[in-house]
Amino acid sequence: MSYLPKPVLVIGGGIAGIQAALDLADQGIxxxxxxxxxxxxxxxxxxxxxxxxxxCSACILTPKMVAVARHPNIKLLTYSEVIEVTGSAGNFNVxxxxxxxxxxxxxxxxxxxxxNKCPSKVPDEFNLGMSQRRAIYVPFPQAVPLKATIDxxxxxxxxxxxxxxxxxxxxxxxxxxxxKPETIELNVASIVVATGYQLIDPTLAAQYGxxxxxxxxxxxxxxxLLSSTGPTGxxxxxxxxxxxxxxxxxxxxxxxxxxxxxxxxxxxCCMASVKHSILAKEHLPNVDCTIFYMDLRAxxxxxxxxxxRAMREFGVKFMRGKPAKIEEEPETKNLIITYEDTxxxxxxxxxxxxxxxxxxxxxxxxxxxxLPLSEDGYVQLKNQYLDPVLTMxxxxxxxxxxxxxxxxxxxxxxSGNAAIKASILAGGAQx
Amino acid sequence: MTxxxxxxxxxxxxxxxxxxxxCFNCGNCTAICPITKEKASYPRKLIRYSLLGMEDKxxxxxxxxxxxxxxxxxxxxxxxxxxxxxxMSLRRYLTTKxxxxxxxxxxxxxxxxxxxxxxxxxxxxxxxxxxxxxxIVETRVELETFAPxxxxxxxxxxVLFVLAGILLSNLYRMYRFVMRDENGNxxxxxxxxxxxxxxxxxxxxxxxxxxIKECKDRQKNWINHLIIFYGYAxxxxxxxxxxxxxQTNDPFLxxxxxxxxxxxxxxxxxxxxxxxxxxxxxxxQPMWKDSHSTDWMFLILLLLTxxxxxxxxxxxxxxxxxPTYIMxxxxxxxxxxxxxxxxxxxxxxxxAYRPFALYFESLKERYLxxxx
Ligand SMILES: Cc1cc2nc3c(=O)[nH]c(=O)nc-3n(C[C@H](O)[C@H](O)[C@H](O)COP(=O)(O)OP(=O)(O)OC[C@H]3O[C@@H](n4cnc5c(N)ncnc54)[C@H](O)[C@@H]3O)c2cc1C
Ligand code: SF4
Ligand code: SF4
Ligand code: SF4
Ligand code: SF4
Numbered sequence: 001m002s003y004l005p006k007p008v009l010v011i012g013g014g015i016a017g018i019q020a021a022l023d024l025a026d027q028g029i030x031x032x033x034x035x036x037x038x039x040x041x042x043x044x045x046x047x048x049x050x051x052x053x054x055x056c057s058a059c060i061l062t063p064k065m066v067a068v069a070r071h072p073n074i075k076l077l078t079y080s081e082v083i084e085v086t087g088s089a090g091n092f093n094v095x096x097x098x099x100x101x102x103x104x105x106x107x108x109x110x111x112x113x114x115x116n117k118c119p120s121k122v123p124d125e126f127n128l129g130m131s132q133r134r135a136i137y138v139p140f141p142q143a144v145p146l147k148a149t150i151d152x153x154x155x156x157x158x159x160x161x162x163x164x165x166x167x168x169x170x171x172x173x174x175x176x177x178x179x180k181p182e183t184i185e186l187n188v189a190s191i192v193v194a195t196g197y198q199l200i201d202p203t204l205a206a207q208y209g210x211x212x213x214x215x216x217x218x219x220x221x222x223x224x225l226l227s228s229t230g231p232t233g234x235x236x237x238x239x240x241x242x243x244x245x246x247x248x249x250x251x252x253x254x255x256x257x258x259x260x261x262x263x264x265x266x267x268x269c270c271m272a273s274v275k276h277s278i279l280a281k282e283h284l285p286n287v288d289c290t291i292f293y294m295d296l297r298a299x300x301x302x303x304x305x306x307x308x309r310a311m312r313e314f315g316v317k318f319m320r321g322k323p324a325k326i327e328e329e330p331e332t333k334n335l336i337i338t339y340e341d342t343x344x345x346x347x348x349x350x351x352x353x354x355x356x357x358x359x360x361x362x363x364x365x366x367x368x369x370x371l372p373l374s375e376d377g378y379v380q381l382k383n384q385y386l387d388p389v390l391t392m393x394x395x396x397x398x399x400x401x402x403x404x405x406x407x408x409x410x411x412x413x414x415s416g417n418a419a420i421k422a423s424i425l426a427g428g429a430q431x
Numbered sequence: 432m433t434x435x436x437x438x439x440x441x442x443x444x445x446x447x448x449x450x451x452x453x454c455f456n457c458g459n460c461t462a463i464c465p466i467t468k469e470k471a472s473y474p475r476k477l478i479r480y481s482l483l484g485m486e487d488k489x490x491x492x493x494x495x496x497x498x499x500x501x502x503x504x505x506x507x508x509x510x511x512x513x514x515x516x517x518x519m520s521l522r523r524y525l526t527t528k529x530x531x532x533x534x535x536x537x538x539x540x541x542x543x544x545x546x547x548x549x550x551x552x553x554x555x556x557x558x559x560x561x562x563x564x565x566x567i568v569e570t571r572v573e574l575e576t577f578a579p580x581x582x583x584x585x586x587x588x589x590v591l592f593v594l595a596g597i598l599l600s601n602l603y604r605m606y607r608f609v610m611r612d613e614n615g616n617x618x619x620x621x622x623x624x625x626x627x628x629x630x631x632x633x634x635x636x637x638x639x640x641x642x643i644k645e646c647k648d649r650q651k652n653w654i655n656h657l658i659i660f661y662g663y664a665x666x667x668x669x670x671x672x673x674x675x676x677x678q679t680n681d682p683f684l685x686x687x688x689x690x691x692x693x694x695x696x697x698x699x700x701x702x703x704x705x706x707x708x709x710x711x712x713x714x715x716q717p718m719w720k721d722s723h724s725t726d727w728m729f730l731i732l733l734l735l736t737x738x739x740x741x742x743x744x745x746x747x748x749x750x751x752x753x754p755t756y757i758m759x760x761x762x763x764x765x766x767x768x769x770x771x772x773x774x775x776x777x778x779x780x781x782x783a784y785r786p787f788a789l790y791f792e793s794l795k796e797r798y799l800x801x802x803x
Contacts, residue, residue: 207463253509257509258509259509259510259511321459322458322459322462323459324459325463338462338463339462340462341458342456342457342475345475346472347461347467347468347472
C-alpha cells in the first residue's frame, strides 16, 4: 500500500496550533503552519508561570516551538496570512500571503546587531507597550524563527527615505528593502483553526478607569511585570512612582459575564488571578492581595487545591462582590474601590496601591474562511457534545481559545483531537 | 422566623420588575447607588429577599422609599436585571400592602378594575350632581345657583376626610410593618422621641422632598416634583377649604389674590403634567421607562382635571351659562375619582410614605442605639 497523505493547514501558532501541528506531523503528515506575527508562541509566550503547577511558561513552551521549527514534516510560514480558501473537505485550495520582513530569512542569523543600532524606538507589543523595541526587531529572544523583521510603519527609511543603518551593520547582508509580498498556493485536505484570542478593550468597563489611572493594570500586563524577561525585570512596581505596592486588588469578570460587553465567562481568568496573587506574594512577601470575585471558577485538575493554597498558605483575601467603581486619590495615585461585601451586605470602600483587571477575551478568526459564528460570538460547532472540534464547514476544525475560552491543558487536549480528525481526511483522500 | 411566600416574586414581576430574576447577586447595584449608606444597602439585598419570597423582610424595610429611581444601578447591572425598576415595583407592592381597603391592590394588579373604579366614581358624582343641582339659570352664569355652595362643600369635605382617614390608617399599617427588629419582633420607642423625630423629619421632607437631590443630576427632577406638588397643594386648598371663595359667579379677576394663586397652581399643574407625560412617552429618564397603567391614569386624570377647570373658568368669564355648568360637572366628575382613587391608593401616596419612611427609620435607629 502506497500511503501518501495530503497536507494539512494549521492556522495560528499559539500553543493550540503548535500542538496540532506536532501531532499531525508526528503521524507523517505534511503540515503548513501559518502564523500572522513574526514568531510562533502566542499568548502563552507572554505568561510568566502557569497555574496550577507554577511551571515557567516559556520553559515548557520553547522546546515545543523548537520542535516545530526542526520537524521535517512542518513547513512554518510566519508573518503570513491566509487570504483565500476555496474547495471542500479533502480538497481545499488555499492562498497564503507572505508579508515581506525586508530581511532575507535565509541569510539572517538573528545576531541582534541591527536592532541594537536601529535608531527608531517603538512601544513593544510583547510587553504590552510597557517597554520599547526597535523598528527592526524580533518579538522576544526565544522567537521561532529567530529572524529579524522590519516594521515598515516605524522604519525611518520607509517613512523618511534615510537611515539604512541596519543594512550597514548587518554582518550577513540580510537586509533587503526591496522585498515584495509573496503569494503561496496550497492544496490541503483539512484545516485546523487555532487563531486564539484577543483581550477585550478594558476601557469598555469605564468604571474601572483603565487608561485613566496609571496604577490600574490588565492581567496580561501584570503577567509581564511578574516575568523576569518583562519590562521591569520581574519587579512589581507601580507605573506612577516605580514603588512596590503594599496592597493589590484583583477584579474578576471585567468585560466578561456582562451582557452589555460580553456575556461569556472567559474561563481561565479566575485561576489566572489566583496565580497572580500567589506570585505577587512570592515576589513581595508583605504585599496584601484581595481578589474581588462573583463566583470563583476552579474547574480543572488541582485547581481547587490551588485556590485553597492561595487562601490558607498565602493569606490571599477573597471578597465576594463586583466593585462598582474605582476612583484615584490625586496625590498618591492610590485607588479607591467601592463595592458591596455581599456576604455581610455592607457597602464599603477600600484603598489599594495597585489594581489588576482580569479582563475577558474574545476569539479571533481568519476572515478568509468565513466561519459561521454562533450567538456567543464563538465559531459555531456542528455537534458541540460529540464532535466539539468540527466547525460548520466539513474538514475545518477549531481548537484552543478560538473554539471557546479555555486554559492551556484543555487547548492541548483539543488539539490532539482535531489532529486526529484532520489526519483522517488527509489519509483518506489518497485511497 | 421567616415565612417564605413563593408567589411573592411573581407579584413583583406583575408590578413591573420583569427581569429581576436574572440577578446573579454581584452587588454592583448596591455599590453604585448614590444614596445607599454602609448599612442601608440595596437593591441587591432586597432582590435576594424577594427572589426567596421573604415577604416579612420586604414589609419591614423602608429602603424602597429612599430610592428615587435615578437608574444608575440599572445602567451598570451586568445582568441587565434592571434593579431600578425592581425598586419601583417594590414601592407599588408596598403601597398595595399598606392599604387595607384592597383598592390599591385592585388598581395595581388590574387595569380593567382601575378603569371600572374610575367610571363608577365618576358616575356616582354625576348622578349626585344630576339629582342635587340647583336651578339652571340660562340668561347669565349663575354657578352658585347651579351648584349650591353647601352641597359642593359637603361633598368636598367628605372627600377630604375619607382621603385623610384612609391615608392615616395606611400609614399606621406601614408603622406596624416597619417597626420590627432583625428577627421580626415588634419594637417601640418612647413617645417623646416619636414626637421629636416627627417634628424634625416629616414636615421638612414632606414639604421639600430634598432627598431627590442626593441623586446625581436630579436638580431638574426635584424642581419638577416640587412644581407639581405645590401646584396640586395650592389647587387643593383653593377648591376644598376655600371653596366658598373660589366657586363664584364672578368672572375671573386678575387682581384677586385667590385668582393669582389659581393661575399659579393651574400653570404649575399643566406644566408638570405635560413634562411628565412627555417624559414617559419619550422615556427620557430611567424612572420614566417603566410606566405602569396607574402612572398613566394618574397623569391623564390630572391633566383632564386641570383642563376642565380652566375651561370652566373661561366659559364663566365670557358668560356662557350652559357650557359653564356642563364643564363644571365634568370637572367634578373627573376630579373626584382622581382625588379618591389615585391619591390614597396609587402613586401619590408616596408623598406621604417617603417622609414617614425616613421618620420610622430614625425611630428604628434610636431603638437600636438604646440596645447597644
Ligand atoms: C493573563 C493571562 C494568564 C493566563 N494564565 C494561564 C495559566 O497560567 N495557565 C493556563 O493554562 N492558561 C493561562 N491563560 C490562558 C492561555 O493564555 C490560553 O489558554 C492559551 O494561550 C490559548 O492558546 P491558543 O493557541 O488557543 O491562542 P493564542 O495563544 O492566542 O494563539 C493564537 C495564535 O494565532 C495567531 N493568529 C491569530 N489570527 C491569525 C490569523 N488570521 N492567521 C494566522 N495566525 C493568526 C496569533 O498571532 C497567535 O500566535 C492565561 C491567559 C491570560 C490572558
Ligand atoms: S533602516 Fe529602518 S529598520 Fe533599519 S535601522 Fe534604520 S530605522 Fe531601523
Ligand atoms: S473565569 Fe472567573 S473571572 Fe473569568 S469570566 Fe469566568 S468567572 Fe469571571
Ligand atoms: S447589579 Fe444586577 S446582577 Fe448585580 S446584584 Fe444588582 S441586580 Fe443583581
Ligand atoms: S434607582 Fe438609583 S436610587 Fe434607586 S436603587 Fe438604583 S441607584 Fe439607588
